Amino acid sequence: MKRIIYYLTALVFACIHFVSCSDDEVEGTQALSVASFYPTIVMEGTEVTITGTAMGSVKEVVFPGGIAVSNVTCIDDRTLAVTAPAGVSEAESALVLRSENDEVASRQTIRKANPAFLSYQFADKEGAMTGSSMTINGKDLLLVEDVVFTLGDDVVSVNALEMTRKSNTAIKLVVPKDAPIGEGVQMAMSFKNNTSMTLPAIDIQKGSGGGSWVQKEVPVYSGEPVDAGSWSGSVQLAATLFADAKVDDVIRVYISDCGSNPQGSLKNGSTWVGLTDDLEYFNIGDDAANGYYERAITEEMLSQMQESGLIVAGQNYVIQKVSLFTAVWVEGGDEETTDPITPETIMLNDFEDHDGHNSSWDASWTDAEATEFPVDDNGNVYLRLAKPLDGWAINCNHQDIGTVANIENYVIKFDIKIEAGVTGASEAAMQFVLADNWLWVGAGLFPETTDGKWMTVSRNISDLSAELVGDLAIGKASNGLYGGVIPAGVCIDNLRLDPKK
Known part of the structure; x- marks a missing residue:
């Protein structure tokens, strides 16, 4: 991820x-x-x-x-x-x-806004099932804060942070495993201004096993960098790479070496015409600092990509890598409990290449031999402790993060996986390091176990420091996790900031 x-x-x-x-x-x-x-x-x-x-x-x-x-x-x-x-x-x-x-x-x-309901869609052919996906189609849905299921005194809600996707026209979510079971379950949407809208009732059946949606980054091109030059270089991606892509997934092109007036282009893999008029060519100069540009996939784009593939082209920049960000349904209910990465996320350390640097190059500043960087089946790189560590686990001060406004309104997060059989993780006394600011947490930041699965740990910055307020110029200051003793078998990824909801 x-x-x-x-x-x-x-x-x-x-x-x-x-x-x-x-x-x-x-x-x-x-x-x-x-x-x-x-x-x-x-x-x-x-x-x-x-x-x-x-x-x-x-x-x-x-x-x-x-x-x-x-x-x-x-x-x-x-x-x-x-x-x-x-x-x-x-x-x-x-x-x-x-x-x-x-x-x-x-x-x-x-x-x-004039919110309106249009229809339901259910992933299961039998209709609404606990643990399976459903979609609420409508308009002006961006301000929805919760979807509420009610049957008698049994009330269960799904907050916006737990929704798989939320756009102006559709809300995708998983029917909670503890949702009311029966006929005529009342449905409602509540909004950020504390008003609500009643939706048509639905019948909910108990699902067989449940599952969860997990946001994944799927590399679709990770070969040698391609110099787009003056429209002379491009990356051609086969239609088969997008067979499982969905509307609202994101195609991201990692870029470097932007020259004067750099332009991106996303073209039909057969006709070499822009997937849409505005994708024939577009300025990417403002994206250079981020190290990538990206576009959400529309129905018009998806049909072409699945039939003819995709050509990534342009001028005056280098194509480093191309990825598809997609939500993957994981059966079993408890396989993954990680928070999604959104356009508002500010990534600090994720062990992938950004701006010619990779956080994994730093290893541990305390003991480089203690940290290793496996690659999972989806091509994602993460940190794993090969032996117990007392000191720096995650650390990097090479990537320019820039300035974050009103840092007290953010949450600092990371994903963690503790391998089966590992003990003592919850006893590690830990500190966050954010822009050279040391934020003490102590024992209990890590759970004792995650049963070998990934989960997200988060802390409000305002709870960690009363002094860290206003604009925080992170730039290339140090960001990471420090503490000990951290046992071997602890895996960490995606140290990041997200707006407090």
């Missing part, structure tokens, strides 16, 4: 506390502007985060329909938060910011 480094734009002039915006916070030389905002569909009570310049001067934010809000919160001079009011129009239009002497409109558009 080679993971995604999500690069956040550096924010400056961080406020110590959230305060209402005022003219005192603005540099006179800055002009009011809007760079971006999220989300782009809202319900009453949805918080919208806006980035730009001179945010401290904003007195009013105007939503579609002319609904003006003066209760705004200045996070810093480049970031603003505002709560969407009632009455926002369903017609898309710009978000308008007003200061004492200026008014600007966003290039993005925003509108009121």
Whole structure:
């Protein structure tokens, strides 16, 4: 599971506390502007985060329909938060910011979300079964926070973090093994603003064994690097490589050596025409710092890739590797309990090549002979302790992570597998090291056993340090895990940051 480094734009002039915006916070030389905002569909009570310049001067934010809000919160001079009011129009239009002497409109558009249910789909031909996958099709579903199953007093919910996929048109999830069994199970979706929507009832049967969806990175090209040059080099991938791909899977192209005006291209493997018009060629200069560019697979793309294959081409960059990120159904229910990697994930150490460096090259700074780096059946590299270790387990300070804004709003995570028969893992006294900051945890960070399966361990950064707040310039500072005594047979992968939900 080679993971995604999500690069956040550096924010400056961080406020110590959230305060209402005022003219005192603005540099006179800055002009009011809007760079971006999220989300782009809202319900009453949805918080919208806006980035730009001179945010401290904003007195009013105007939503579609002319609904003006003066209760705004200045996070810093480049970031603003505002709560969407009632009455926002369903017609898309710009978000308008007003200061004492200026008014600007966003290039993005925003509108009121109008969530709607369309249909259910079930992976099992018998219908809804515990432990099997189901899909809720609809529109404007991005703001869904939970899906709730109710039968009498029996209530079970699936949080957004546990969903296999969530897009604006579909929610994919696994029917929980403890979901109510019977006819007429009531279904509902709850949203981030604490409202809910009732869905048609379903009948749920007890599944035979259950399972779980596990996000996997499947390498589809890992040969010699290919210099795209001036459209002279390309990688051609057979249709058979995408036989099991699904809509919303992600195709990722790892890149290096970007020159002037680097452009990517994803083409039909037979016709050499872009899979879609916008994939014929596109700028990838902004992706150079991340070390990859990627695109979510649509139905139009998938049908071509499964019939004719894929050609990865372009100009003025080097193609290092191509991977498919896909959700794999693992039978048995308890095979994997790892958290998914999302576009918001910031990868610190995952033992794959990034920017010409691989975390595994560092081995252990304490005892290099204690760490080895096996490759699993999916081509994923991970760290394994070949002997007990007291000191550095994971460590790297070569990859430029950049700056993370509001680090206190993040969770630090890693995946761990403890081989059968290993004892003493939970007794290891551990510390996270994040941008040269040492965050003490002590014993209990590792579970005593994972039964030889992968699981995710996470800790809120705000629980580990009250001082680590605001913008954290990680850059090429040291990131890793330090402690001891860690027994042999402990395997670790994907040390990462994810936004706190």
